[in-house]
Amino acid sequence: MAGKDYLNxxxxxxxxxxxxxxxxxxxxxxxxxxxxxxxxxLIRMFMTAAGMKSH
Structure with missing residues (x-):
């Protein structure tokens, strides 16, 4: 009777x-x-380390 346990x-x-x-x-x-x-x-750090900069 899992229903009673859940209600409790x-x-x-x-x-x-x-x-x-x-x-x-x-x-x-x-x-x-x-x-x-x-x-x-962390994603931004790895992307910058790989040479993918936003500017």
């Missing part, structure tokens, strides 16, 4: 304060934006 998990999550749920969302969003920026910087 959802009810447990809803008991947490709103600020904590929003905090987790902001943390995950910030981490994803930072990792995307790091990835873009």
């Amino acid at each position: 998990d959802v009810q447990e999550c809803e008991k947490k304060p709103l600020w904590q749920r929003i905090g987790w969302m902001l943390l995950i969003w910030t981490a994803s934006v930072a990792s995307l920026g790091l990835f873009a910087m």
Whole structure:
């Protein structure tokens, strides 16, 4: 009966304060934006090293 376990998990999550749920969302969003920026910087660095400049 996986449905009961899932419903119980959802009810447990809803008991947490709103600020904590929003905090987790902001943390995950910030981490994803930072990792995307790091990835873009690495690509740009490799492209510059290969002689492909933007000007």
